[in-house]
Amino acid sequence: xxxxxxxxxxxxLIFIAVMSxxxxxxxxxxxxWVIVISGIPGSSVFVTGITNLIVVTFVALSLKRFGSxxxxxxxxxxxxxxxxxxxxxxxxxxxxxxxxxxxxSMESVFHFxxxxxxxxxxxxxxxxxxxxxLYLGAYYFLGMPEFETIxxxxxxxxxxxxxxxxxxxxxxxxxxxxxxxxxxLKQFT
Numbered sequence: 001x002x003x004x005x006x007x008x009x010x011x012x013l014i015f016i017a018v019m020s021x022x023x024x025x026x027x028x029x030x031x032x033w034v035i036v037i038s039g040i041p042g043s044s045v046f047v048t049g050i051t052n053l054i055v056v057t058f059v060a061l062s063l064k065r066f067g068s069x070x071x072x073x074x075x076x077x078x079x080x081x082x083x084x085x086x087x088x089x090x091x092x093x094x095x096x097x098x099x100x101x102x103x104x105s106m107e108s109v110f111h112f113x114x115x116x117x118x119x120x121x122x123x124x125x126x127x128x129x130x131x132x133x134l135y136l137g138a139y140y141f142l143g144m145p146e147f148e149t150i151x152x153x154x155x156x157x158x159x160x161x162x163x164x165x166x167x168x169x170x171x172x173x174x175x176x177x178x179x180x181x182x183x184x185l186k187q188f189t
Contacts, residue, residue, distance in 0.1 A: 008071075012063055015188035020075035023055045028083060039149075045157060049164025050171070056106070057120060057172025062185060066111045073103035094142070098134045105130040120169045128161040 008016070030051070031044035056069055077096035106127035113119030132154060139147035150157070179185050 008065065008067070011188050012065065012068070013071075015063070016059065016068055016072050017075055019055055019059050020072050020079060023051065023072070023076055024079040026051050028080075032083065045164065046160055047164075049161050050168040053124075053165045053168025054172040054175065056103075057169050058176050058179075060107070060110060060120075061115060061173070061176040062180070062188070064115050066107065069107040070100050070104045073099045094138050098131070098138060101134060102127060102131040117169070117173060120173075121166065124162060124165045124169065128158055128165065131161075132158060 027044065027048045031048040034044045034047055056072070059072055060069055074096060077099035078092075081092060081095060106123040109123035109126050110116075110119035113122060132150075136147060136150060136154065139150065
C-alpha cells in the first residue's frame with residue numbers, strides 16, 4: 001500500500017534521518033579513500049553505488065512514501081557538505097539540490113510503478129543518467145577542471161553505477177524481506 005498523505009509522521013522523519021546518517025557514515029568511511037586515490041570526483045560510486053542503493057531500496061520499501069528518498073538524499077547531501085563525497089561541486093547550492101533532483105528522478109519511477117523489484121530496476125537508469133547529467137552540467141557551468149576528467153570516463157561510470165546499483169537493489173530487497181516483520185522496523189513504519 002502506497003501512502004499518499006501530505007505530511008510525514010515524526011517516526012517516519014526520524015527513520016529517514018537515521019538512515020541518512022547511517023548512509024553518510026558508511027559511505028564516508030569506505031568511499032572517500034576511492035576519490036583520494038583516483039583523483040576523480042564521484043569515483044566513490046564504484047563502492048558506494050552498492051551502499052546507496054541498499055539504503056534507498058530499504059527505506060523506499062519500508063515507508064512506501066513518495067518524497068522519502070528525496071528527503072533521504074537531501075539530508076544526506078547536507079551531511080556530506082563539508083566532504084568531497086557525492087561528486088558534486090562544493091557548496092549547498094550545487095551539491096544538495098543535485099542530489100535531491102537525482103533522487104526524485106528515481107523515486108518518481110518506482111513510486112508510479114508500485115515499489116516492485118521491476119520498478120527499482122527501471123528507476124536505476126533514471127538515477128544514473130540524471131545524476132551524471134546534472135553533475136556534468138554543474139561542472140561545465142562552473143568551468144571546473146573536473147568536467148574534463150568526468151567527461152573522459154562518463155560511460156564507465158554509468159556502467160559501473162548500473163552494475164553496482166543492481167547489486168545494491170538486490171541486497172536492499174533481501175535486507176527488507178529479512179527485517180520487515182521485526183518490531184524495531186515496525187516501530188518506525
